[in-house]
Amino acid sequence: MSELLQQLGIDWRLLLSQAVNFGLLLAILSFFLYKPLLQLMKEREKRIKEGLTKAEEADAHLKDAQTLKVQKLKEAEAEALTVLRQAEARAKTHEAKLLEAAKQKEAEALAQAKRLAEAEREETRRETRREAAALVKEALIKTVELNPKAVDEALIAKAVTHIYEGTRSYENTKK
Amino acid sequence: METGIHISIKAEELFHIGGFPVTNGVLLSFLILLLLGGGALLLRRKLALIPGMLQNLAEWVLEGILSIMDGILGSRYQSERYLPLIATLFLIVLFSNWFGLLPGVGSIVFHGEETSPLFRAPSSDLNFTLALALITVITVNILGVVAIGAGSHIKKFLNFRSPLAFFTGILEFISECARIISFSFRLFGNIFAGEVLLTVVSFLLPYVVPVPFFFLEVFVGFIQAFIFAMLALVFTGMAVQEHQHS
Numbered sequence: 001m002s003e004l005l006q007q008l009g010i011d012w013r014l015l016l017s018q019a020v021n022f023g024l025l026l027a028i029l030s031f032f033l034y035k036p037l038l039q040l041m042k043e044r045e046k047r048i049k050e051g052l053t054k055a056e057e058a059d060a061h062l063k064d065a066q067t068l069k070v071q072k073l074k075e076a077e078a079e080a081l082t083v084l085r086q087a088e089a090r091a092k093t094h095e096a097k098l099l100e101a102a103k104q105k106e107a108e109a110l111a112q113a114k115r116l117a118e119a120e121r122e123e124t125r126r127e128t129r130r131e132a133a134a135l136v137k138e139a140l141i142k143t144v145e146l147n148p149k150a151v152d153e154a155l156i157a158k159a160v161t162h163i164y165e166g167t168r169s170y171e172n173t174k175k
Numbered sequence: 176m177e178t179g180i181h182i183s184i185k186a187e188e189l190f191h192i193g194g195f196p197v198t199n200g201v202l203l204s205f206l207i208l209l210l211l212g213g214g215a216l217l218l219r220r221k222l223a224l225i226p227g228m229l230q231n232l233a234e235w236v237l238e239g240i241l242s243i244m245d246g247i248l249g250s251r252y253q254s255e256r257y258l259p260l261i262a263t264l265f266l267i268v269l270f271s272n273w274f275g276l277l278p279g280v281g282s283i284v285f286h287g288e289e290t291s292p293l294f295r296a297p298s299s300d301l302n303f304t305l306a307l308a309l310i311t312v313i314t315v316n317i318l319g320v321v322a323i324g325a326g327s328h329i330k331k332f333l334n335f336r337s338p339l340a341f342f343t344g345i346l347e348f349i350s351e352c353a354r355i356i357s358f359s360f361r362l363f364g365n366i367f368a369g370e371v372l373l374t375v376v377s378f379l380l381p382y383v384v385p386v387p388f389f390f391l392e393v394f395v396g397f398i399q400a401f402i403f404a405m406l407a408l409v410f411t412g413m414a415v416q417e418h419q420h421s
Binding site for chain 1: 215224259266302310
């Protein structure tokens with residue numbers, strides 16, 4: 001047996017050297033290669049998974065935001081529309097009020113103008129009467145100067161009345 | 176210049192350190208340790224979440240080994256637990272096989288007490304393969320004890336419940352011992368034979384003709400490393416599971 005082992009070159013010291021060699025390599029590779037590398041690979045896998053979930057979440061958030069945006073836009077539009085309508089309604093009432101006031105003012109102005117015109121006409125008439133009286137008086141004085149005894153106040157009055165009525169009817173026809 | 180073919184079934188002793196002999200096989204396996212260990216240390220410093228080229232390669236190899244282990248052990252947790260043993264076995268055997276094919280290994284000679292090659296593929300040295308086989312078988316049994324408890328593990332070999340169970344237990348024990356032999360001699364035989372083949376072919380027809388044989392040996396080197404790791408993996412898988420009661 002030992003001769004066979006010797007023939008094959010087996011030596012316990014060589015066996016031990018090779019075994020130690022293997023043990024050393026096993027230890028070195030375990031601590032400096034397998035462990036950190038496996039950890040790293042797991043870490044990478046975790047990160048990639050995280051990244052994927054995050055991307056999904058972000059997509060969901062984006063969708064939410066978009067729906068929210070659309071909703072808000074709609075709301076804002078509706079609000080704007082109501083505001084516009086209210087403003088329009090208010091403007092309309094305001095306009096009506098203004099119109100009313102303007103009409104009233106116009107009517108007042110018209111009435112005032114009428115009154116003024118009436119007063120003026122009255123004045124004119126009075127003036128005319130006075131002038132006519134003066135004229136007739138002068139005429140009568142002239143007549144009386146020609147014939148002083150034939151002065152008759154009643155006649156003058158009658159004549160004045162007659163003239164007055166004449167001018168009145170004249171104006172009525174003119175109107 | 177030496178004439179004739181130099182073939183030695185033993186690894187030749189180069190010198191002693193203390194009481195320990197250093198053979199050309201041990202020397203090269205030490206170089207492999209330096210290379211792989213140094214590579215690991217170098218990579219450790221450059222590890223990043225965004226991998227570089229070297230890290231990509233390492234991740235690809237580990238991922239491949241892990242996915243094969245998943246198929247046999249059943250879960251990623253188990254695979255990661257036993258990854259160091261299996262992956263280190265695969266790497267050291269692979270590099271031992273391939274380093275024997277490098278130019279200079281076998282052709283550079285060392286003039287010590289007697290003239291011998293300076294380097295020799297570790298896996299063409301029975302000491303290396305036997306050491307790995309012993310480590311594998313012992314570790315697998317330890318892993319079995321850790322995983323399912325000493326009692327149930329020993330029951331696989333020593334079972335008095337029935338004569339049949341007792342007999343299969345003994346068979347189990349014998350096969351465990353046979354594994355050491357088969358592990359070590361399969362690897363040693365394949366790689367040593369490959370080296371002899373290359374030496375002979377290169378001696379007879381030195382140009383062009385050896386090239387296909389080199390390709391063949393590269394392939395054999397990978398296959399043998401794969402088989403070694405695969406068997407260790409299967410035995411581990413069997414050891415860490417409860418024995419199925421039929």
